[in-house]
Amino acid sequence: MERELLIIGNGFDLQCGLKTHYKDFFFDRYGINLIARKMQSKEKDIKNRPFSEYQEEAEKDVVVFLRKVINDLDIDRLLQNNTNANGYLVNYFLQKLRKKGLLENDPKVKEKIEFTNWDVIFLVAYILMEQTLYWNDVEKAIFDVVSLVLKPDQDEFSDYSFISDSAKSKFKKIVKYCFKENRKDTASAMLDALKKFEKQFAKYIRKQLHEHKKIYLAEVSNLLKKITFRGDIDSVELDVINFNYSLDEYTVNYLKERKAISNISVNSWVNIHGIAYWNNSTIRAYLNKIHGREYGALPAPIFGIDGHDILSPSKNKILDLDDPRIIFTKSYRLIDSQINTIRDKKHKFPSTVNKMIFYGHSLGHADYSYFETLFDLYKIFDSNVELNFYYHAHSQNLRNRKSEQNMLKQVVNLLTSYGETLTDQHGENIVNRLVLEQRLNLLPTSKC
Template sequence: MHSSQLLILGNGFDLHCGLKSSYKDFFQSTILDTIGGRYGLQQMKAGVSGFWETLLFGYYTTFGKVNYNWCDIETIIKNTVLAIGNRNKGLAFEALESVKRREDPNEIKSVYGTIEHFIYINCMSIFYDTLYSGKTYSDNEAYSLLINRILQELHKFERGFCKYIKNNIVNPNNEKEYNTQYIVNAMNLLNTLTGFTDIRYETIDDIIERQEEAYYKPLSPTMYQSDWREKHILSQEFSNLHSVNILSFNYTALFDILGVQSPCLYNNVHGKLCMNKCAENCASCNIIFGIDDTVIQSQEENFELHKFSKTYRKMLIADAETSILPKIDNQMIEIKFYGHSLSEADYSYFQSIFDYYNLYENNKVSLIFYYSKGFEQTDEVYRIINTYGKTLSNKDQGKNLTHKLLLENRLKIIEVP
């Protein structure tokens, strides 16, 4: 029977391929080594750096040695949004009252402790800029300006991350020269996950050797934008992917990097890198840092907090993309995962996919969770399936969903090299 695949990729995919794409790598390179080393926290508080850089650097200096989540930007965004609260309560409201009393931010004691203190101080700084700019604002207007200012700062932070990732793929001193090794690693891993090659890795020379009747020299360690011959060789390796749809939570788009047409449906859920030489406010830099919509459902009285949700921000950049989900037409559907943390930040996407395919009833749908050695996710897989089971209207079915999938051989956890 014909089968289709939905391959869901997380940042572990790019990391496995040698790309330093983690938030921690970015912070180490951009914030700790550059901004923090140059200025220090006090100067950052004084406005040398942006809202999120200051927040993250402060969080690192407090918790960096004991809490690995210090560099988890999406957790920081969630904590910040929930701490800010709405117009009538929360840190933003208290910060506004402090500003009205003209209190000095530098004299505010860390009564809130931890990250809340940094949020409080930064809110005060923005309110001071707003309320004493020569214009008159109501409390509601000041609050709206705060939200928009923090969101603008997030856009700037995202563009910085976009530039950082791009510089790991493209030579920053020659934007026509690409990192071929990352591309070949990604190609090998993609073919392995989709099952179209043996589970082994090839080198650039291996690829050329298989096609030596048509090509006479090996690929170079780097690839130039204009070298269509090399791009053609690499793109031929994906000719079997027509039955695969790829849903990527990364910001890299392999076929865009190659400059060739994608042989399959490929959707970057949270935006993708701009491969052009772009200006600071380039509209093509549309990558998204955000939080799951369910996190702020309890804050519905203040719609402005939804501006930080991935769903809301995805709406703002959505184009006429074809649905990424393989059609339900009496065929086998394999939903494969690799490199995703399976965290709550993206749970709403998984729930929608499981709902779409009627995971409990449809025995033609199977789940395959791939992992690399040392990164097994049995606990995470168990949690996400059981969390989904709780949403089923038939609670008894929800409780035995994992057991049913295992019994029907529709749930597998597989190690890849």
Template sequence: MDSIDNIKSSTNRDLLDKLNVTGQLIIIGNGFDLQCKLKSSYVDFYEDRYKGSIQQKLFEINTGTDLKREFRLLDGNLNIWDYILNGYFEVKNEGNPVKQWSSIEEIIELVINNHVAKDMFDISEEEDTFYFFSDLTEGIWSSDSSTGTPKGKYAKDRDTKTYFSFLESLTHITFTFFPQIKSEIKSENNTYPVKKFFLDELKKFEKNFSNYLIQKYNEASSNPSINYLGNSSELMETLIWTDLQLSENEKLANSILSFNYTTPFHSSNICQSIYCLRNVHGSINKNDSSNGEIIFGIYSENIEKDRKDDEKEEEDRTGFTKTFRTLFLNSNRFETNIFDYPVKIIKVYGHSLDEGDYSYFQSIFDAVDLYNNKAVYIYFYYSTDYDRKNAEQIKYDYFKKVAHLFEEYGTTIDNPYHGRNMLHRLILENRIHIKEISSTQPDATWSKYSDKLIKEHISF
């Protein structure tokens, strides 16, 4: 089989189009880096960032403290999103951080969509309707400019006391780090300056994580007992060469769509087998942290327009979306595309398959015409070696996530009948496979669970 370098080196595009090339798309998530022993989970970052009792002290900060001094004593890099995230964990999870990065983005989403009162403090909209940014802006607008203390805004009944205490602290933090904000607000109905402040603070939070990840990347790459680069190359080679049925003269164009912020394959021989590599949400630069850029955020379809919002309000929230912010990651610098060659094999590993990422899968499935194109096969791989005790539950939970992904994708297909039987068709045509990456037995557990999944998740 010809190497990918032979494909890349040719300058005759017409010749390339005539080559017998199979496109393989490999989609990886944070589980890939975790499997390679990189401490890239939010829990890892959380425990490193909030050493000791910082998270509790952070949430206890209130308007009666010297805020700048308190933040400096805790950590000079902390900002308003540290306070919000720790506040969420304190209120919802009894101080325990969530494990998935997608969950952090869900918290960002509830803030941007004005759902703090409802989702974080469980205040029913039927009981009382609150709008986070409007409430916060009004609090700033009515505050004493000399002290930054809100005047009378938060004298609420006991059912909403915690929510407004939280708002009061946020108002004080905003005043402390952005003292000119009141003059920029102009009126209590102008929430744009507050949202811009939150976005600027989010970028700082992202930079802090980027610096953390660079540190862990360098440590894991230089430590022989971790051997991150070796592990990642070995795992990617396994993903590339597992479940291939190519003819002798058939060439393989491997594309990687990574939801991680790392690019370990540039540092190893494995890059010779990769035709195209995309980091969906940006990447770190281990040699120059100022040139790397990563993004957290929400998806454009999750932007909500409530009854108090006008078009300007909706536009303000758009600035937080991944779609909008990805436009600034210099995507035009790429010379190759994951769909330069017909994709016949799709492999997914280490991805949480959370609903926030469904739009990416929808776009890919549409691009390859997954329902009708019988030449396309899709593989979902998982690992259980990190928790052998609960291996069976891990397997079944993952199978359910795959089933739900196709349930949701089915709702986007124009033909409702095709949508309802999408997964069933793939199973019957033997075009979908779910298996443990270390397993040499084809679909050893898929056959065990497929009938049960069909009954639970497929409607006809």
């Protein structure tokens, strides 16, 4: 039996039909999709216009509106005031969004809208920055914000382009005012607000799963079989590290019981950053049962920053344990969220695998620590383990080449970085060794 380790990123969910880009979440959260649907409903006779066109029109309208909202905000006066922020900007933007009709106003829905200071920051950044990169990398945004507030001596946001110098200055002031608290522990207050924001993202993922359930499950089944079976393999024992919050062990068991993923035996499954259905009693009861627990909370989705980014400048690279940003690192967040409540020691990673498969993951630097740990575990320099990396294939040749080249660059960066930790084994040659031994493959998603 083939033993494989599968690492899943957001590209997996996108391939299976979910709209899980951060931008999709923000468009839904801040009313752009709501306005677009209203525009679409007024043009029922036009059937060929894609929804994305309505989104573009709605986005332009919202940008103009928010630019005025921000221009009208006298942030200098607020900062000079000695009183606490007390959520002033949250209420300010919430009222403006409501007045504009950017929030759902269904009388049947009694759930309170959980708006946070992090929402304020993402909204303001979207307007005052020249590009939407800030919406593409939420975890980098978190790092920059906590650094500005908790380590004000550092020059954060230097690698972002703002529409003007005054816009950059105003953005920084807004960030500082958002967390202007007369508390002893500002970091904890920031983390509490972030946890509320994360639960709203979980809510959005659950909405996506509900709306696209049938198609999503069918695509998941097909994709799992395609990327795990190659050649004349009869069966696969699979261990999965899922960086997404969607597909969890409960759902995989559902597919298994319906023989949708025949010949795949799942040894272990972990959603390393939590699951969208963290508060679902049925799923909680199921996971507790199969992992031999009478009770146990499930970890909610987390956004964490890379611990590498807050290493002290000392030669030994020892973590500065007095750095207040530590509580935002992925290592801390994993422990704090009790990620092991969805695993047990019986279902642990095998001592050896034949193949490591990376599908839909951008291989960002923030996750290097995970990958380096796995590379150590399976001794990829000296073993026979095969590494397969999938890149998103496009029908247009130019876009396809760019996608392939970008993934190749990410793979080389990751392996070279790992190789630097293997000085006694000429680790700088790890890429060459894997290629010569036919253990490194770059594969298109459409040809898996």
